[in-house]
Amino acid sequence: MISVVVAIGNNGEIGNKGQLLWHLPADLKKFKQTTMGHHMIMGRKTFESIGKPLPGRTTIIVTRNKDYAVNGCLVTSSVEEAIEVAKQAGEQEVMIVGGGEIYKQSLPLAQRIYLTEVDFVGEADTFFPRVDTQNWDVIETEDHPSESGHPAWSFKVLQRKK
Ligand SMILES: NC(=O)c1ccc[n+]([C@@H]2O[C@H](COP(=O)([O-])OP(=O)(O)OC[C@H]3O[C@@H](n4cnc5c(N)ncnc54)[C@H](OP(=O)(O)O)[C@@H]3O)[C@@H](O)[C@H]2O)c1
Structure with a gap:
């Protein structure tokens, strides 16, 4: 399965x-829970904004730069190649985690x-x-009020309709 986390x-x-x-610590915790143990695919710019591989997950960076290399990460030259690398490693649910360019290219592939x-x-x-809501079912939803100066947020899981 191909999933997007955003x-x-x-x-x-x-x-x-x-x-x-x-800065929403509760959502960062959610992100950690959702992605833990999985292959995460991210654009080179998102990787550089994070600055390091996140523990417990395999980071696959997408870049057009053939010489790009980071210790502890895999590097590929397209989203499709990144998905294939995860699949070959036996990944059951690959997580696409941004940013804008990568979401644009991978949303059509996501379930x-x-x-x-x-x-x-x-x-x-x-x-x-x-997101065209006609194509997706909301299968889970959680609402979180604003607290400690942080904005209110909700967490949803959307599943592409068959
Ligand atoms: N709110 C969220 O959930 C969330 C999540 C992630 C990121 N973000 C934000 O999103 C922003 C970054 O997004 P972005 O759109 O600027 O950059 P990005 O998608 O993270 O990375 C873009 C880079 O990916 C590589 N790339 C893109 N398409 C490619 C392709 N088809 N083949 C090979 N390489 C490809 C290129 O790297 P090279 O230039 O090296 O070739 C390109 O410059 C940041 O502000 C970040 O904080 C937000």
């Missing part, structure tokens, strides 16, 4: 100037979206593609 603001915003738009919706509006330069 956190979006009220207008689909996901990032600005190479960084995330909010599931782990979607965090953050009650945030603000300056952004990177957006998640529009």
Whole structure:
């Protein structure tokens, strides 16, 4: 299965100037739980914004730079190749974790979206593609109120309709 993991603001915003738009520790925890033990596919820019491989997961970086290499990560030259590498390693659910360019190319391939919706509006330069709700069933939903100065957020699991 190919899954996408993403956190979006009220207008689909996901990032600005190479960084995330909010600091939401509870969602970071959710991200960790969702991705733990899996292969994660990310664009080179997202990898560099994180800065290191995340423990307990296999990071596959997508780049056009043939010389790109990072200790502890796999590097591929397309999303399709990254998916194939994960599949060959026996991965049952590969997690596509951004950013904008990679989401755009992989959303059509995904069967599931782990979607965090953050009650945030603000300056952004990177957006998640529009999700056509007609094509997806919401199979799980959790609402979290605003607390300790952090915005309210909800977590949904969307499954592509057959
Ligand atoms: N809110 C969220 O859930 C979330 C999650 C992840 C990231 N983000 C945010 O998203 C932003 C980064 O997104 P982005 O769109 O700028 O960059 P990105 O998707 O992370 O990475 C883009 C890079 O991926 C490589 N790439 C893209 N398509 C490729 C292809 N078909 N073949 C080979 N390589 C390819 C290229 O690397 P080279 O230039 O090296 O060739 C390209 O520059 C940041 O602000 C980050 O914080 C948000």
